[in-house]
Amino acid sequence: MKGKKRLAAGGRAKVIAIQLDATFFFERAVRSLDRYHYDKALKYFRRAVEYEPDNPVNHCNMAGILSEMGQYEESNRILGRILEELEPTMTECHFYMANNYANLERYESAEDALVKYLEEDEEGQFLEEAEEMMELLHYELERPPRQATIKSRESLQEHDQARKLLEEGKFVEAVRMLEQMVKKRPDFLAARNNLALAYYYMGLFDKGMTATQEVLQAEPGNLHALCNLAIFRQHAGDEEALDALVEQLRKTYPFHQEHVFKLATTMGILGEHESAYRHFRRLLKDVELQQDPCLYHYNAVAAVSLTRYDEAERLWRQAAKLDPGSRIPRYYMDQLAQIRSGEEPPPSSYHYHLPFEEQFRQWETSPGGTLPDHLKRDPLVRSSFFWALRHGDRHTKLQVIQALGLIADSEVKDALQAFLLEPDEEDDLKRIAIFVLRSIGVHEALEAVLDGQRTTVEANRMPSRLPVWMPQWQEVLEAALTRMNKQYDMIQRYDLLTLWVEFLSRLYPEVPKIHRAEAWAAALEYLTAKMHRRTISYHEVAQRYGTSISTVSKHARWIDEICEIKKKMQSVFPAFDEIKEP
Structure with a gap:
């Protein structure tokens, strides 16, 4: 007995007190x-x-x-x-x-x-x-x-339309509609929450935070707003405030399906995978949701983040069975071996789509560099583009501007025009954005902040510092861009524009007389292809533009002489020696 008492006494420190609340x-x-x-x-x-x-x-x-x-x-x-x-x-x-x-x-x-x-x-x-x-x-x-x-119902129909726009990735239109709804009905908290989400998808975090705080002022316990606030605080790096909020969310067990899903996805984004897994498992017990492949994917991401690899594989197999036409479950199952061995990290996103980098890889390797229709329509992809346009590095922004040019809808035009007014963005990126806007049919005057000053880029003008832009210069550009459209990506076409503008700028006002736009266009395409290390010949471009080899060669040598293309290329590729007579 004494031994047992001593054991009990000695083991007392290992007892964990249960907090009854x-x-x-x-x-x-x-x-x-x-x-x-x-x-x-x-x-x-x-x-x-x-x-x-x-x-x-x-x-x-x-x-x-x-x-x-x-x-x-x-x-x-x-x-x-x-x-x-x-x-x-x-x-x-x-x-x-x-x-x-x-x-x-x-x-x-x-x-x-x-x-x-x-x-x-x-x-x-x-x-x-x-x-x-x-x-x-x-x-x-x-x-x-x-x-x-x-x-x-007074605002329900309009609110449903705004939600549909969000689901379709038409964030700018959704914001306009939701802002009007909130203005008319300041007490419409669901509209405010969706407005905060729309701002978030567009990368407008300060506006999203303000909209969320307005909801919580009206209703401090609003779960959607609390979840949104946690995401914004994570983005802002406000760790102290975030920790307190996460602790509150950990103790929250919502009853309604919509609230459970919101909390589960939020906890996943916050890295609280155990909590996310528990809530997603609750949702999977609902018979109505057991045919949803997305839910199995969410569970799998939570499981793999908790090193429950066998469970994750089982869940992704079920998602693939329910959604046989999708590459998403198969992609993550293929990654699972590398994740198990520690070669690859677990997925960083709970969203039911391929990682952003993988989307870009598929796009760049697709025939002609075209963006597949399903990516153009995918709201998560569109959201990723808008995010990256505001918060990515220079290379990513360049890729995004090019991708947006392939989507080319009203949302893209609004986003790129807003980008032109951002004072902290690089002027070169803005000029590419102007080029993309012109290429997708925006020919009216554009407002932009260039060289630190707000300026108006006149209707039909391409981005350049030339004091004038002559119609015959534009003819050369259009002759080249029309023929290059299917064979060159947006950045290569912009490089052609830049080369043409540089040539004219260095000679201005003693610019050459343009007798045949196609001959100059052929020379510009030839030089652009060489700059991008593409196989091309004078004979090929001359035939395509309906001009002579000698004329193309003469114009190409003149442009090279003025812009020093060969010299610049040799600084990068010492063996480069390809701008020469046939």
Whole structure:
């Protein structure tokens, strides 16, 4: 006995004290719910309420369990107390009460609660369900139900359109629409949250942070805003504030599917993979979601980040089975061997798409360097481009500007025009952006900050410092760019423009007379190809441009003499000696 007592005494320091608080009992309740042990879940929710009697969420969860157990009267008593004493703005409680009354066959009371929900709720979270219940009441009451002014529908349609724009990667259009909605209805928090996301996707972090803080000022416990705030704080490197917020999110166990998904993805982005994995596993228990390959991918990323490699492989195999036409699960399964051995790190993103670098590699190796249609439409790819345009290094920005020129829609034009006004961006990158804008059909005057000054680039002008831009110079450029379109990428075409502008600038005002634009265009293409180490001959370009070999050769030698192309190339490639007569 004495030995045992000493062992117990000696082992006391190894005992870990359990912190009994509302979060502890909330977690126990959620686990019981996952196992359909409603009696235990109710007991734990009651304990959570005892620890935090003023927290309406705990009361609401307890009411939900009571409703599942058929105790509708008691459930409504708690819901009524929430609305009267704890949180009158939790309008969803009216909807829950209507359900309870309907189950009690008290249809008049159900109608009253449902009308109140429709007239007071701004978000429209249960709008479809409420309309279905109205149809049931019509049948049970044997009369048309009372007409309600549906508050959420006032902005719901417009908000749905804005969300659709976000999902399509049309961030600029979404921002315009959401800004107008927030201006009209400052209390529309869902619109503010989506506006913050739109700013985030575009790389406008300061604006996103402001929009998020405005939501939290109105509703400090708004989960979507708390998750957004955590992402912004991570980006800003505010570690102290982020740690406190992450600790709060770790203790959060949302009930609704949408909230669980938001929290899971946020925790994954924050590197809280254990928490992300736990929430994603909860979602996979929902039968409705078990056919979604994205969810298996999210679970797999969390698992591989936790070194649960076999589990990750199983999940990616299931994603591939559900989405056989996608390269995404197969790509990550191929990477898994390198991740296991430590040669490659785990995926840095939870998004269901290929890594940004892999997207670029596919694009650059595709025939003609064209951007595949599915990449043009992918909102995550588009978001990556907008991010990189603002926050990437010079080489990445150059790649992105070229890629945006291949997408060439209104969003791209807006993004590139905004880029021209950024005072801290390099002038050379802005001139390439102007060239891209002109190439994709933007011919009107453009505002840009160049050489530290805001200036107007006149309509149809290409980016140059020449005081004039003659129509015959433009003809040369258009003759070259038209023929080069399918065979040269955007940067190579811009280099041709730069070469032509440099040649004219060094000679100005004693510039050559242009008798045949095609001959000069052929010479420019020949030199541009040589600068990029491409195989080309005078005979080839002369034939394609309908001019003579001798004329192309003469113009090429003149441009080389003025711009010293051969000399510049030899400084990089000593053996270079390719600008010569045929």
